[in-house]
Amino acid sequence: MSALSVEPLLDTATVAVRDFVCAGDCRHKSAEECAGATSLVFPYRGLFVRHLGRNDAVAEANQVLFFNQAEAYCISHPVEGGDASLSLTIDEALLAELTPTEHLRPGGAVAGDAVAFRRQRRRIDPRAQVLVALLRHSLRRKAIEPLEAETLTLTLVRRALGERTSHTAGASVGHQKLVDRAKLVLASDLARRWTLAEIAAEVGVSPVYLTQVFQQVEAVPLYRYQLRLRLARALDLLGEYDDLTTLGMDLGFSSHSHFSAAFRQAYGRTPAEFQRSAALR
Known part of the structure; x- marks a missing residue:
C-alpha cells in the first residue's frame, strides 16, 4: 500500500x-x-x-x-x-x-x-x-x-x-480510454511544452483524431485542458513561492506576464491577488 x-x-x-x-x-x-x-x-x-x-x-x-x-x-x-x-x-x-x-x-x-x-x-x-x-x-x-x-x-x-x-464526459469506452491515455502523458511532465504531434505519437493516433476525440469527450480543447492543469498546480503551490516569476517558469509558462495573464483569465485575479485573498502572504 x-x-x-x-x-x-x-x-x-x-x-x-x-x-x-x-x-x-x-x-x-x-x-x-x-x-x-x-x-x-x-x-x-x-x-x-x-x-x-x-x-x-x-x-x-x-x-x-x-x-x-x-x-x-x-x-x-x-x-x-x-x-x-x-x-x-x-x-x-x-x-x-x-x-x-x-x-x-x-x-x-x-x-x-x-x-x-x-x-x-x-x-x-x-x-x-x-x-x-x-x-x-x-x-x-x-x-x-x-x-x-x-x-x-x-x-x-x-x-x-x-x-x-x-x-460529464459522454463517449464510447474506446474514446474515453484514448483521452485518459492523453491525460497520463500530460501528467507525466506537467511543465513540458508538449506539441500536439508528440502527444499523439505517445497515444498512437493522428493529431487530428486526438483533438477531435478529446474535444468530444471533455468539451474543451486539449491545450486548454493542459493549461488548467498547470494553473491548478499553481493554486496548490502559491503558498510555497515568494518569487511568482519562478513559479510560472517552473510550470512551463514562457514568462511571468504569460503566467499572470492566464491565471487572471481563468480565475479572475492575479497570482499575487490570490495569495493575499487566501492569506498566503
Whole structure:
C-alpha cells in the first residue's frame, strides 16, 4: 500500500473536510477498499486512477470524483509523484438537497438509503478549482471561521454539480480510454511544452483524431485542458513561492506576464491577488 496521510481540516455537523496526500508508491491496483460515507473528492496535485469494476477514472485537478458509501474500488498510480486531494463529506440530507436527481442512482437519496452517484466523476470549471484552493489554504492556516468554511464548502459542492459549471464526459469506452491515455502523458511532465504531434505519437493516433476525440469527450480543447492543469498546480503551490516569476517558469509558462495573464483569465485575479485573498502572504 502507498504511504497515505490524512489531515482533518474541518469537522462540523454539516461538513467534514479532509486533506489526503498519497506518496503514490503503488503503481498497480491496490487491494479493494470502500468509502465509509459518500464523499466528493477533488484532486489538486498529481494523478491517480480509480478502478470501479470495469470502469476506470483518471483523477486529476480538472475533475471531482464521487466515492459512494460501501462501494468497492481500487487505486493505482501509473504516473510517478503521488497525489493529493481534498475530500468533502456532507450531511446526507444536505447532499441529497444539493444534488440534481439526474446525478443520482435510482434509489439514492431516499429514506433509508445513502446518496449514491450514477457516475464516477465530473469535470469542474476554474471557479471550482479556486474554491478548492481557497478552502484548503484558508483552513490549513486557520484563516477562516467554521461558518464561512461551511458556506464555502456547500458553494463548492453546488458548483461541482451544476449543469452550467461542470461537465460529464459522454463517449464510447474506446474514446474515453484514448483521452485518459492523453491525460497520463500530460501528467507525466506537467511543465513540458508538449506539441500536439508528440502527444499523439505517445497515444498512437493522428493529431487530428486526438483533438477531435478529446474535444468530444471533455468539451474543451486539449491545450486548454493542459493549461488548467498547470494553473491548478499553481493554486496548490502559491503558498510555497515568494518569487511568482519562478513559479510560472517552473510550470512551463514562457514568462511571468504569460503566467499572470492566464491565471487572471481563468480565475479572475492575479497570482499575487490570490495569495493575499487566501492569506498566503
